[in-house]
Amino acid sequence: MENNVLKIIEESGSKGPKYESLVKIFKLYEQLQYATNIKHIAHDIYYWLNREFKIDNMVFTLFNINKNEKEDIYIEGEHFYLDDEFSNFFIINTDTSINATVSFRAISKVHNKIIQDQFYIIDAAFHLISPIIQNGILKKNYIESSSIDSVTNVYNRSYLVEHLNKHLSLTRNKQSQIYFLMVGIDHFKAVIDEFNHDIGDIVLIELAKVIYSNISEFDIIGRLTGDEFLISLFSAEYEYEVNSIAHKIIADFAQTEIIVDEKTNQILKKTICIGIDKHLICDEKDISETIKNADIALYEAKNKGRSSLFNYKDLRIEDTIDLF
Template sequence: MKNSILNLIKRSASDPEAFEAIQSIFKLYEQLQFATNLNQVAVDIFDWLEREFDVKNLVFSLFDINKNEKLDVLSRGKDFFLDDDLSHYFIVNTHTNMNATVSFCASSVEHSNFLEENYNTIDSAFFIISTIVQNSILKKNFIESASLDSVTNVLTRQYMIENLSSYLKLSNNKQNEIYLLMIGIDRFKSVIDEFDYEVSDKILVQLARVIHSNINEFDLVGRLESDTFLVSILSNEDELQACEIAKKIIYDFSQVEVVVDENSGQTLKKSISIGFERFELNSSKTVNDAIKNADIALYEAKNKGRGQFFKFSQISTINNVELF
């Protein structure tokens, strides 16, 4: 795969078709950046193959090397067998226990020959997008094996904290740093006191939706306490962008109206505050240290008032208090 993309790049300097192929591959790569889950990745790959190479029959599957099991993620068009004369397949090596296989069947001998002629382009594309597929598989495994919070459907406190370190080691983070957002609902107890747990659950669900709408597939969300969420931004954002994401989450949630009485139409608006901490993967500081710092920053944010954002780096002197 690597040789295919290198050869394609060399040819693109003098070959217009090779240059167009490079453009097409990176358009696919950019599109996959917005995929929210592995199924969407598979759909986007199918759409690209259909658009560029008129592929109508496709199966995107995962093969578990350890269990020797195959799982079909997406199937489009007519059924076919891999040993059919018109079948083609590519293995996307994800460097995990699961590899992705993209197999498709040509509609005719001429179409099959056309696909063979464009083998290097397709092979190059799968090499370029392999890290995205890898991260989607890791996230899928992470979520499916985790104990999910029954109210918000985000990760539970225990699983997220216990497994975040190992997940970071597997993630493809080129900047070697992540950003932690500790998010708390301002005066959440007053909601429970004034209304009931059904209303408070609605607020939690809405907050989870707002968080997910502002982060991408590679970022993680867990519910640590009754009204506290931890977000780890694993994507390649710089610190300024990560701070802007946090502030947008604060703003977007402030615009949400939660219905508290269906009959009267009464609604409720709440605010959140966010504590922020940057964590370098190769530093002496542990993930738990960074989580504690983010929680301290949240405490400082709430002391400032409602709807506040506070970075741990803004604190000059901190008492050594065990928060976890």
């Protein structure tokens, strides 16, 4: 890659094709100076490829060499296979344990020939921007280490509340209310006592998966305490929608089989309860009060029995108990 950059510089004595190649490369470099995160970087790379090379699809992936894991950061356009004759694949070395890959597919044989003729330009550009991608990866890792729960890969409590407060201020003129769902596992301590913390972690991970599968990309989930998760439903406008989502989460998790012992095929099934409260954005009430109410509703749901749902608005005065 570095040799390709030098080659272009050496051959760009005049404002000819080589000079134009340099312009293309440094347009991308300059554009990425304003990128705020790794997804923004990937987005800008796609638009550069689209503008300069007429690419209409791209997959930007981070690959962890140590863990042999990949994470798709940005996907644009129709699906394609890497072994397709018109597919192109680049590895961007970041000098860390995580490398970035960029892949895309030409739309025709002629288009692919044009890309192959200018392959060295793309290659050189990706070499030039590798430090920017490295910084994006480091920033992503830092944010996740301070904001993401290490077991379930959802937001932790402190970051969730901070993020919610910022989000509420932005949606004040667009949305009137938000529903909060407090989710708790029935008799979670019994899992730890009967098995161990590793099995407990698996239960938490499976619950997070079930929750994710039932909410939209606009909703937010965080882990508050040992077995409690808070869901912020920005996508649901009506109470019947909220109840439907909550019941679906309860039902799906009740059917989830958790493998305890692979040798004996021993499985574990657990249940959850959910408490609900509604936060009025125009209200002066602090968001922490709504979260507290959802937790009280969860307590009441657990009093009803396994797989129960309870709405804070249905709480009677004689049932009220100070939990905090």
